[in-house]
Amino acid sequence: MKVLVPVKRVVDYTVRVRPRSDGSDVDIANLKMSMNPFDEIAMEEAVRLREAGVATEVVAVSIGPAASQDTLRTALAFGADRALLLETEESLAPVVISRALAAVVGEESPDLVLMGKQAIDDDCNQTAQMLAARLGWGQGTFACRLEMGDGEVIVTREVDGGTRIVALKLPAVVSTDLRLNEPRYIKLPNIMKAKKKPLDRRPLDSLGVDTRSGIRMVSVAEPPARKPGVRVADVGELLDKLKNEAQVI
Amino acid sequence: MTVLVVAEHDHRHLADVTRRTVSAALALGDAVDVLVAGQDCQAVGEAAAALEGVSRVLLCDDPTYAYQLAEPLAELVISLASDYSAVLAAATTQGKDFMPRVAARLDVAQVSDITGIEGPTTFERPIYAGNVMARVICEDPIRVITVRPTAFDPVGEGGSASIETVPAAQDPGLSRFVEESLTESERPELGAARVVVSGGRGVGSAEGFQLLESLADELNAAIGASRAAVDAGFVPNDYQVGQTGKVVAPELYIAVGISGAIQHWAGMKDSKVVVAINLDEEAPMVQMADYALVGDLFEVLPALRDGLRTLKS
Numbered sequence: 001m002k003v004l005v006p007v008k009r010v011v012d013y014t015v016r017v018r019p020r021s022d023g024s025d026v027d028i029a030n031l032k033m034s035m036n037p038f039d040e041i042a043m044e045e046a047v048r049l050r051e052a053g054v055a056t057e058v059v060a061v062s063i064g065p066a067a068s069q070d071t072l073r074t075a076l077a078f079g080a081d082r083a084l085l086l087e088t089e090e091s092l093a094p095v096v097i098s099r100a101l102a103a104v105v106g107e108e109s110p111d112l113v114l115m116g117k118q119a120i121d122d123d124c125n126q127t128a129q130m131l132a133a134r135l136g137w138g139q140g141t142f143a144c145r146l147e148m149g150d151g152e153v154i155v156t157r158e159v160d161g162g163t164r165i166v167a168l169k170l171p172a173v174v175s176t177d178l179r180l181n182e183p184r185y186i187k188l189p190n191i192m193k194a195k196k197k198p199l200d201r202r203p204l205d206s207l208g209v210d211t212r213s214g215i216r217m218v219s220v221a222e223p224p225a226r227k228p229g230v231r232v233a234d235v236g237e238l239l240d241k242l243k244n245e246a247q248v249i
Numbered sequence: 250m251t252v253l254v255v256a257e258h259d260h261r262h263l264a265d266v267t268r269r270t271v272s273a274a275l276a277l278g279d280a281v282d283v284l285v286a287g288q289d290c291q292a293v294g295e296a297a298a299a300l301e302g303v304s305r306v307l308l309c310d311d312p313t314y315a316y317q318l319a320e321p322l323a324e325l326v327i328s329l330a331s332d333y334s335a336v337l338a339a340a341t342t343q344g345k346d347f348m349p350r351v352a353a354r355l356d357v358a359q360v361s362d363i364t365g366i367e368g369p370t371t372f373e374r375p376i377y378a379g380n381v382m383a384r385v386i387c388e389d390p391i392r393v394i395t396v397r398p399t400a401f402d403p404v405g406e407g408g409s410a411s412i413e414t415v416p417a418a419q420d421p422g423l424s425r426f427v428e429e430s431l432t433e434s435e436r437p438e439l440g441a442a443r444v445v446v447s448g449g450r451g452v453g454s455a456e457g458f459q460l461l462e463s464l465a466d467e468l469n470a471a472i473g474a475s476r477a478a479v480d481a482g483f484v485p486n487d488y489q490v491g492q493t494g495k496v497v498a499p500e501l502y503i504a505v506g507i508s509g510a511i512q513h514w515a516g517m518k519d520s521k522v523v524v525a526i527n528l529d530e531e532a533p534m535v536q537m538a539d540y541a542l543v544g545d546l547f548e549v550l551p552a553l554r555d556g557l558r559t560l561k562s
Contacts (some may be wrong), residue, residue, distance in 0.1 A: 017377040129349035138423030159342040165427035214389030215358035229539040235552040248501040
C-alpha cells in the first residue's frame, strides 16, 4: 500500500503573527517556520503504517516556495521514503492546492492520502475534503484513530458531540486531528539519513493545473483589543464584580 | 440574490447553529432557502419553515441522509447549488466536513468560518488562530461559505415558508457509518451556553473536574476544557475549546487552571466576560482575563459555588 502525505510549511505554532503596518498582509519575514503540526501527525501515522508493514511506500509532497525543502527534509527524517516539491512563490487557495494534489495523485496512484485537517496559518480546513471530492474518493476527516480493514480504512472521527466511526473504501483521503498520535522526536541519525533520500523538485507549472481562483485576501487587521482586566483579591470580590459591575450573574 | 442554507439537525430538532447561519444568510442575500436532508426529519423541516425570513424549505427525507455522511450530502447540495448565488452552512464539524466537497466539485473557492459580512462578495474571517482578522473577496459565481455561529445572532420565529420536497441525489457509496459515541449531558450545549466553566491542566484529574461540575450546576453552565485537559484524559474530546476545537462566545467564561495558550484563547476570546482562576499569576490567562483570581482552585471553586448559592437565596 502506498501512502501520500501532503505537508505545508507554516509559521511555527509558538510564534505570534501580526499584520504588516500597511495592513496588506501578515508580516512573516524572519519568523520561525515549521511543518504544519497537523501534517506532522499525518506524517507520523504514515510512518507507523510503514513500520507496521501495512504501507510499502510513504511519499511526502509539498506545494510552496523553495524553502519548503526544509519541511520535506523533516518529512524524510520522520521516515518518508521520498519527497516531491512543487515550487511556486504564489500563496494559493485550497481550491487550487486540491487541483494540484489531484494531479499528483494521478501521477503517484497512492491507496491512501493522509494529511492534516487544517493549516494553522489560514485555518481553512478544506484541502483534504476538496481533494477527496475531486478524486471521487471517500473521506474521513478529523481522525483520532485509524485502522486498516479489508479494502477499506476504518476511521474514528472527532465530531462536535463526541466521536463517530466510518469505514471508507480505498483509495481514500483521511485528515488528521490532534489526538491521532504523538509525533516522534526526530533523532540526529535520521536527519543525516534524510539528506540522502530522494527529493524531487519541479515547478508547479509542470503539473499543468490552473492556479487561478475566485478568492483573494485584500487586507488584514489586529482583532479588536479587550480592555485590560483587574485582579480580584478573593471570592467575595469576584462575586461582587460579576454581579454588580459585569452583571453576568 | 438567493442563498441556500444547509440545515444541521439530529432528524428531530433543528440546531441552534442553523438559526445563526440563516441570520448570516439574510445579511448576504434577499431570499433564503433552507435545505433539510435527513431521515424522518419532517419536524425539522417545519422548524426551519417557521424561521423568520426563510422563503422556502427544501425537504429531502431519505435514508441516504440518515447519518449525514459527507459524500452523499455533498452530492445533494451540488445538485441544487446552480439555483443559488451562495451556499451557507455552519462551521461545525459537520459543515466543515461536507462543504469543501461542494466547493471542489463546483470548482470554486470556499470561504471558511466567516465572522462578518461586508458585502455580497466581501467577508471577514479569522486567520492564525484569530490573532489576525482577514478581509477576503470571493468573486466565484457561487460562494460556498461556512459561518462561525457565535458571530451571528440566531433568527427568531414567525416565518411561514413553504415546504417543498426534493429528490435524493445518487449515493456515491464511498463510505459507510459504523458507530457513534456521543457524550450524554443534561447541560446546555457548549456552543450555545450563556455560561461556560472550562478547565485545564491545572485541574489535575477527572475528579478535579467534578468541582467544575458543581460550580456549573449553580450557573446552568456548559463544561469546556483546554487541549491539555483533553489530552490528559480528564474529559472527552468534544469538550475542547480552541482554534481547532469548539469556538464559544458566552456571556461568562470561567477559565479554571488554564494557562491560556493562543490556541485556546482563539476559541473563547469573544466571550463577553472572562474570569481566570489560576495558581500561577504569570499565566497568560490571568493577564488577559477581565477578572483574575490567583489562588488554589480546590479552595476557590467550592467557595465560589457556596457564594453563588447564597446570592440566589
